Every structure is written in structure tokens, then in C-alpha cells.
Amino acid sequence: MEEKRNRKERRNAKDKKLVKAQKQKQKEEKARRKQKKIPQSAQQSIPYLRMFQDGVCQVTRNFFTKTIQFYDINYQLALNEDKTTIFENYCDFLNYFDSSISVQLSFYNQQADVTEFEKNIEIPDQRDSFDDIRAEYRQMLKNQMAKGNNGLVKTKYITFGIEADTLHVARPRLERIEADVLNNFKVLGAQARALNGEERLEVMYHVFNQNRIEPFHFHYKMLPMTGMKTKDYIAPTSFNFGKTRSFLMGQTMGSVSYLQILAPELTDRMLADFLDVDDTINVNIHVQSIDQAAAIKMIKGKISDLDKMRIEEQKKAVRSGYDMDIIPSDLATYGEEAKNLLEDLQSRNERMFLVTVLVMNTAKKRQKLDNDVFQVQGIAQKYNCSLKPLDYQQEAALMSSIPLGLNLIEIQRGLTTSSTAIFVPFTTQELYQDGEALYYGINALSNNMIMVDRKRLKNPNGLILGTPGSGKSFSAKREISNCFLITTDDIIICDPESEYHALVKTLRGQVIKISPVSSQYINPMDLNLNYSEEDNPLSLKSDFILSLCELIVGGKNGLEPVEKTIIDRCVRLVYQEYLADPQPEKMPILEDLYNLLREQAESEAQRLATALEIYVSGSLNGFNHRTNVDINNRLVCFDIKELGKQLKKIGMLIVQDQVWNRVTINRELKKSTRYYIDEFHRARRSVA
Numbered sequence: 001m002e003e004k005r006n007r008k009e010r011r012n013a014k015d016k017k018l019v020k021a022q023k024q025k026q027k028e029e030k031a032r033r034k035q036k037k038i039p040q041s042a043q044q045s046i047p048y049l050r051m052f053q054d055g056v057c058q059v060t061r062n063f064f065t066k067t068i069q070f071y072d073i074n075y076q077l078a079l080n081e082d083k084t085t086i087f088e089n090y091c092d093f094l095n096y097f098d099s100s101i102s103v104q105l106s107f108y109n110q111q112a113d114v115t116e117f118e119k120n121i122e123i124p125d126q127r128d129s130f131d132d133i134r135a136e137y138r139q140m141l142k143n144q145m146a147k148g149n150n151g152l153v154k155t156k157y158i159t160f161g162i163e164a165d166t167l168h169v170a171r172p173r174l175e176r177i178e179a180d181v182l183n184n185f186k187v188l189g190a191q192a193r194a195l196n197g198e199e200r201l202e203v204m205y206h207v208f209n210q211n212r213i214e215p216f217h218f219h220y221k222m223l224p225m226t227g228m229k230t231k232d233y234i235a236p237t238s239f240n241f242g243k244t245r246s247f248l249m250g251q252t253m254g255s256v257s258y259l260q261i262l263a264p265e266l267t268d269r270m271l272a273d274f275l276d277v278d279d280t281i282n283v284n285i286h287v288q289s290i291d292q293a294a295a296i297k298m299i300k301g302k303i304s305d306l307d308k309m310r311i312e313e314q315k316k317a318v319r320s321g322y323d324m325d326i327i328p329s330d331l332a333t334y335g336e337e338a339k340n341l342l343e344d345l346q347s348r349n350e351r352m353f354l355v356t357v358l359v360m361n362t363a364k365k366r367q368k369l370d371n372d373v374f375q376v377q378g379i380a381q382k383y384n385c386s387l388k389p390l391d392y393q394q395e396a397a398l399m400s401s402i403p404l405g406l407n408l409i410e411i412q413r414g415l416t417t418s419s420t421a422i423f424v425p426f427t428t429q430e431l432y433q434d435g436e437a438l439y440y441g442i443n444a445l446s447n448n449m450i451m452v453d454r455k456r457l458k459n460p461n462g463l464i465l466g467t468p469g470s471g472k473s474f475s476a477k478r479e480i481s482n483c484f485l486i487t488t489d490d491i492i493i494c495d496p497e498s499e500y501h502a503l504v505k506t507l508r509g510q511v512i513k514i515s516p517v518s519s520q521y522i523n524p525m526d527l528n529l530n531y532s533e534e535d536n537p538l539s540l541k542s543d544f545i546l547s548l549c550e551l552i553v554g555g556k557n558g559l560e561p562v563e564k565t566i567i568d569r570c571v572r573l574v575y576q577e578y579l580a581d582p583q584p585e586k587m588p589i590l591e592d593l594y595n596l597l598r599e600q601a602e603s604e605a606q607r608l609a610t611a612l613e614i615y616v617s618g619s620l621n622g623f624n625h626r627t628n629v630d631i632n633n634r635l636v637c638f639d640i641k642e643l644g645k646q647l648k649k650i651g652m653l654i655v656q657d658q659v660w661n662r663v664t665i666n667r668e669l670k671k672s673t674r675y676y677i678d679e680f681h682r683a684r685r686s687v688a
Contacts, residue, residue, distance in 0.1 A: 042239050043231040046204070047399045047406055051230045053197045053220050056171055057404060064170035065102075065161035065405035066178055067200050070185050070192035072156065075426035076272055076445055086188060087268070091421045093184045095351055097160070097289050101177065104159040105285040105425055106403045107275055109152050110206055121145060121439070121451065123486050130507070134485050141439055145449055154275065156425055157195075157203065161405035190426065197230075204402050205234040210280060210362055211251040245389040246369065247398060252362050253369045256390055256397035257376070259357035261413050263384035266422040270383045274359065275427060277379075279372050282360040284400065285423055286407040287353050290414075292345070295352035299342045344416055353420045354412040359387060360401045438482045441475075455672060476676055477503050484635060489672040491635045492659050494652075496679045498641040509635025514622070514651050515642035521625035524548060524654045525588050527575060528661045530668070538579075540664075542571045544657050545593070551649055553611045563604045570596040570605075590624045591616045620647055623654060631658060 039045040050058045057065050075086055097103050121141040125131040160177055164170035178194055185192035195203070202216040218233045240248035246255040274283050290298075344350040359376055363369035373389075380387040390397045396408035428445040437451040454460040464472045477500065480491055484507050491509075493500050501511045513520050527541050549567055550558045559567070574593050578586045594616045597609035616624050630636075638658075643651045663673045 039239075042235040042237070043229070045239050045395065045399070046208075046231050046235060046402075047408070048231075048404055051197050051201060052167075054171075055194060055196045055200055056167065056174060057197075057200065058167065059161065059404050059406050062163050062165060063102075063161055063406070064164055064167065064174060065159050066174045067157050067159045067195045067203070067403050067405075068178065068181055068185075068192050069155065069157050069195055069199075070190050070425075072154075072429045073188065073190045073426045074429050075424060076269075076428055083268075086426065087421060087424065089184075089188050090424060091349070091417050093188065094287070094353070094417055094421055095349065096180060096184060097287070099289045099291040099294075100162055101289070102161045102405050102407070103287040103289075104161075104403060104405045104407070105287070105423075106157040106159065106401075107271070107283040107425065108155045108157075108203075108207065109275060109277065109279070109281045110155075110210065111152060111280055121449075130485060133481070137482065137485060141449075144439070144442065152278065152280075154430070155203075157403045159403045159405040188426075200403065201230055201234050204404075207282065207402050208234055208236045208249060210249070211364070239395070241395040243394070244391050245394065246366075247394040249362070249398070252364060253366060254360060254362040254394075254398065255369060255373055256358055256360045256394055256401055257373065257387045258390055258397075258409060258411050259359065259380060260386040260388050261355075261357075261415075262386060266385075266419065267383060268422055268424045270379070270385070271423045271425065272427045273379045273382075274376060277372070277375060279375075280362050281372070281376065282358075282362075282401050284358045284360070286356040286358070286400065286409075287420060288355075288407070288412070290352040290354065292351060296342065296345050299345065303339065303342065350416045350418065353415050353417070355415050355420055356400075356407055356409055356412050357423070358397060358401050358409065360398070436487050438479055438486070440479070473499060473678060476678065480674075480676060481507070483674060487672070488634075489674050490662060490666060492662060492673065492675045493635075493637040494655055494659075494675070494677045495637050495639050496641055498639050500637050500678070501639060504635055504637040507635055509637060510630045510633035511637045511639055512629050512631070513639045513642070514655075515640075516620065516622045516644065516647065518622065518642070520629050521627060522623070522629070522631065522654060522658065523587065523589055523625060523627045524623050524657065525574075525590060525593065526627055526631075526658075526661070527578065527587070528665060529582060530665050538572065538575060541575070542568050544653075545571050548650065548653060549608060549612070551653060552615065553608065560604065562602065563608055566597070566600055566602055566605045566608065570600070584626075587626060589626060615650070622647065623650065631662075 048057050048059045049061070052058070055066050057067075059065055073086070075083060078086070121138070123134045123138050123141075125134060158181065160174075160181065162170060162173055162177070164173065182192050182194070197220065198218060201218060205216045205218075216233075218230075223229070236250035236252075238248070238250060246253055248254075271283065274281065345352065361369060361372040361376060363372055373387075377387045390409065393409065400406060400408045428443060430443065430448055431440070431450045431452045432448065433451055433453050433456060435453055435456075437453045440450040440452055442448070443450055454462070464475050466472045480493070480500075480503065483489055483491060493504065495501070504511050512522065514522065524544075525541075527537055529537055546559065546564055546567055549563075553559060553563070570593055574588045574596055578588060590612065594609055594612045597605045597612065600606075614620050638655045640648070640651050640655065659673075659675050663675075666673045
């Protein structure tokens with residue numbers, strides 16, 4: 001009996017030991033699984049699995065994304081009609097995304113290496129007599145640069161993602177969405193391009209490593225050689241999420257807040273004001289569309305709930321003996337808003353979206369970070385919204401602020417299409433090019449310098465418009481000086497007010513004063529033989545002489561066909577001696593053409609010669625001389641202020657011919673020619 005009891009006790013003790021061991025094992029397994037979920041390195045904190053070379057990113061096992069970078073357009077300075085058009089097109093753009101597509105809009109203002117910007121405005125000395133002017137111009141550009149925020153690089157991205165079982169299923173769908181998104185940006189007038197894997201990694205590298213100024217060095221060929229993974233190239237030295245409302249990313253402190261939308265109506269200036277902050281700031285907007293049928297069903301359910309509550313309130317009113325139409329104001333307000341929302345979804349081009357807006361500030365020091373957060377909170381407060389810190393969610397918020405299309409923050413606000421589109425992602429287009437870019441002033445909205453190389457634009461021509469005394473001529477003189485100092489382009493000026501000669505003489509150019517009493521002459525019969533092979537110099541000169549004679553003879557119908565034939569014949573005869581031996585002293589003048597016309601038998605020739613006589617031997621013979629000025633100088637100014645009404649049109653036509661000669665020759669030499677016409681409206685009337 002005793003032995004039986006002992007065996008039972010030993011068996012119970014053994015069972016207890018086994019149960020205890022099993023519980024311990026389960027506890028260890030649970031701790032191991034929990035430990036496995038906690039990132040052990042900075043690389044493990046970055047929430048994606050693989051980044052493929054073509055730009056497709058596998059974020060989770062069945063979630064794949066792509067990123068497109070898009071560029072700004074002029075929205076904030078546009079007319080109201082243009083703003084409305086852009087806004088409507090952007091609404092259509094948002095409606096394209098159905099409930100199967102997750103969308104993230106990312107706006108990054110990040111500090112860049114100021115020395116790189118200074119290189120763009122640096123005007124190197126050329127060891128000539130103008131280096132002192134270059135030094136003064138360099139200092140002026142540096143002063144202007146200090147007024148703006150060109151040390152900030154502003155970039156905009158849209159990341160879209162879908163769920164799929166495999167990469168082979170996801171890739172063609174993502175490519176189709178990418179093509180549609182690019183077409184939508186084209187409709188909006190914004191340039192856009194898809195990012196490949198290296199470019200997406202570079203974006204994340206700059207977000208995570210803001211204390212590093214050195215560029216991102218990575219290529220997919222490096223992976224098999226080094227044995228490293230893509231995360232190793234973009235991860236910071238460390239992450240520290242020990243604080244409640246901030247985090248450490250290497251040597252950079254950061255804080256992410258979410259926008260609590262309280263205002264009944266929003267304005268399109270809110271996002272622009274966030275992006276106008278002159279410091280590093282990242283704004284991310286996660287947008288998830290709700291299926292239209294599900295959204296309508298949900299709103300109808302809410303309306304039914306509100307109706308039920310209103311009926312209960314009415315019953316309560318009847319039992320209490322007061323008017324049943326008296327119901328709580330909130331109930332009446334919500335009921336009306338719900339019905340309006342249902343009407344928008346059913347009868348207008350509106351969809352429902354779940355929106356999360358995250359704002360991330362970073363700085364090197366705590367005080368600077370607190371000031372930046374306070375600044376953006378003030379911007380949100382101005383628009384009757386609130387920017388709330390994400391307590392104990394900084395890691396999830398940071399990873400939701402990189403362009404992976406992954407939203408780890410469950411705080412969402414339901415908005416319609418038009419309410420979502422109020423966060424218009426466009427402000428003003430920046431013009432800041434490198435190379436031989438010229439300074440054109442300060443952007444009125446962003447205060448950034450405008451540096452443009454006209455030759456790289458779609459249309460290199462331009463107009464300087466403004467009221468009298470607003471600085472049009474000064475702008476032209478500044479551009480001419482800048483062009484002269486940093487380029488090798490030829491510069492020609494048509495000056496009807498005699499206000500450019502001081503600048504031209506300072507730069508050792510040639511001022512040609514064209515007037516009836518001037519001793520400087522331009523021969524309208526000058527023929528350049530250095531044209532390209534595609535152009536016949538004699539044919540081009542014949543066309544010019546025809547235009548000149550048509551201007552001189554005048555009349556309602558201009559030159560008759562017989563007269564054009566006579567002029568063409570005489571032009572070919574007058575250049576025979578020069579073409580046989582092209583010496584400067586053999587270049588014909590207007591008088592030689594006049595004499596040939598006199599020798600022709602046709603009566604029309606005599607009429608033409610008589611019309612030319614006043615310009616040959618009469619009082620307007622200023623163009624009947626050989627050229628005695630340097631028209632081949634790099635900088636030439638034609639001063640036509642003292643030309644009378646009778647000579648103004650002819651003088652302008654001759655200047656145009658000289659300019660065209662220079663343009664044609666330079667085109668063959670692959671050299672640019674810049675032609676500035678002051679008081680263009682007068683010049684246009686003169687040659688019209």
C-alpha cells in the first residue's frame with residue numbers, strides 16, 4: 001500500500017516536471033518569436049524584402065510597389081481659370097486609383113551641399129581685362145543666393161503598390177499603372193519619370209543619412225562582389241527609438257507627427273506652406289481608395305443609424321411632452337452632412353479615400369528640432385487643423401515616411417476626391433540649371449535664384465515685359481553682361497534709344513551709330529561667302545535686295561513680277577566682279593546697282609532706279625558707302641536712334657540682314673548668336 005502510494009507520488013512529480021518543462025519550452029519559444037520580430041539592426045528596421053533593379057520593390061511577401069518622380073508646375077501663381085483646370089485634372093488623376101492600389105505622395109525638402117550650388121554660380125576668371133567685373137558679378141550672385149533657399153533640394157514622388165502572389169504577376173500590372181500615371185501627369189502638364197532600383201535606394205539613402213553630404217555610391221554589380229545587401233548601402237549607422245516623440249537616425253534627430261484635419265473646408269495653400277519651410281521637412285500623404293459600392297453602402301448605413309437616433313429622440317420628446325421637432329443640433333448637422341456626402345458619391349464624380357498625412361522634421365540638435373516642429377504646428381493651426389505627435393509610434397511613422405508605399409500608421413481620415421485633391425502637389429516651377437546658366441532674378445514665390453541656359457530650353461527666345469521704369473532695359477543689360485562674361489556667344493543689340501553704348505564700350509564691343517550724319521557706314525550690299533553648303537549666298541542676297549526695293553518703291557501691291565525679274569538679273573550682274581576676285585575693295589555698293597538698273601532697257605527698270613536715286617545721290621544716301629566698322633566684333637550694338645522716319649524701316653531691314661548673316665555663319669561654326677532688340681514693339685512696326 002505504501003509502495004503504491006510512493007509510485008503514484010513519483011509519477012505525479014514526474015508529470016509535474018514534464019508539464020513545467022513544457023511550459024518553459026513554450027515560454028522560451030514565445031520569447032524567441034517575439035525576439036525575432038524585434039529588429040536587431042538598422043537594416044532589419046527598414047521594412048522591405050527586396051529592391052529589384054527595374055525599380056519594383058517587394059515590401060512584404062505579397063505587396064509590390066513602384067515609384068515615379070514628378071516635377072513641379074506653376075500652380076500657385078496661375079490664373080484662377082488655370083488653377084481650376086489643374087485641380088479638376090488632379091481630381092480625375094486621383095479617381096484613377098481604385099481600392100486595389102495603395103498610393104503614397106512624398107515631398108522631400110533636404111539640405112544639399114552648398115558648395116555644389118556655389119559651383120553653379122561660379123564664374124571662372126579668364127585672365128583678360130574683365131576679371132574684375134567677373135569678381136563683382138560673382139559676389140552679387142552669392143548675395144542673391146543667400147537670400148533664397150537654394151541650399152534645399154525639393155523633390156516629389158508618387159509611390160503606388162498592389163498586392164499579388166508573385167513578382168511575375170505584379171510586374172505587368174505595375175507597368176500598366178506606371179504608364180497610366182505618366183499619362184496623367186502629362187495631362188497635368190508636369191514632367192515625370194519612373195525610378196529604377198538604384199534611384200529608389202538613393203532616395204531612401206538621403207532620408208536616412210541626412211548628416212552625410214557625400215553622394216550615394218551603389219551599383220547592383222557590387223552586390224555579388226561584396227556579399228552585402230541593398231539595405232547595407234542605405235541604412236544609417238544606427239536607429240534609436242527610445243524616446244516617446246522623437247528618434248535618432250545616426251547623428252540626426254527627428255520627429256514625425258500626423259495631421260489631424262479639423263477644418264470643415266481646406267485650402268490649397270496648406271501643403272504649399274509646409275513645403276515653403278526653409279528647413280529639412282518630409283511630408284507624406286498616404287491615400288487608399290474605398291470601393292465605390294462599399295462606400296455608398298457604408299454612408300447609407302450611417303444615415304440609417306442617424307435616422308434611428310432621430311426617431312428615438314422624437315419618441316423621447318413625445319413622452320416628455322415637448323415638440324418632437326426639437327432634436328440635438330449635432331444629430332441634425334451630421335444627418336445633413338451624411339446626406340450631402342451620399343449625394344456627392346452618387347451623382348457627382350466623387351470617390352471616398354482614407355487619407356493619412358505625416359510630417360517629419362529632422363535636425364542636428366534638440367532645440368532646432370523643437371523649433372521646427374513648433375513652426376509646422378503653427379502652419380497647421382493657421383488652417384484650423386492640428387499637428388499631433390505620434391507617441392510611441394516613431395519607428396512606424398519613420399518607415400511610413402519613406403517612399404515604399406507602406407502605411408504603418410492606422411490613423412486615417414475619410415475624405416472625398418475633391419477634399420483629397422485640395423492637397424495639390426504643385427506650387428511653382430523652379431528654374432535652376434547648371435553649366436552656362438545665366439542669372440535671371442529671384443522666383444517670386446519660392447525666393448530661389450533663377451539660373452537658366454536658354455539654349456537648353458524648348459524655346460530659347462523670350463520677351464522682357466513690364467511697365468515703364470520697371471527695369472526692362474536693366475534686366476537686358478544684366479543678361480548681356482552675364483552672357484559676355486561666361487559664354488563665347490556672339491551678342492548683337494538693336495538699340496533704338498541709344499542706351500546700350502556705355503555697356504558695349506566698357507566690354508570693348510563695336511557701337512555702330514546709324515544716322516544720316518554719321519561717319520559710320522554699313523553697306524547693305526555686303527555679301528558673306530562663308531555660308532553653309534546648304535545656302536547660296538547670292539540667292540539669299542537677291543532675296544534681301546528684293547525686300548529692300550519693295551520697301552523703297554512701296555505701293556499697295558509692292559513689286560510687280562517684271563520688276564522682281566529685273567532686280568534679280570541686276571543683282572547677279574553686280575556681284576560678278578566680286579565673285580571672280582573677292583577683295584573688299586571690289587564689294588559693290590547701292591550706287592552700282594542703281595547704275596545697272598539705269599542701263600536696262602525696260603521702263604520698269606527706270607522706275608526702280610528713280611525710286612533708288614534719293615538713297616544713292618540724294619539726301620538719304622547714308623547707306624551708299626562701303627562698311628567702315630567692325631561688324632565681326634563679338635559684341636555689336638546698332639544705334640538707330642537718330643534714323644528719321646524715312647530711313648527707319650530701311651535701317652531696321654539692313655540691321656536684320658546683318659544679323660541674319662552672322663547667324664548663318666555661326667550656325668555652320670556651331671556657335672550661338674544672341675540678338676537683343678530693345679523697344680521691340682517699335683522695331684516690329686518698322687519692319688512690318
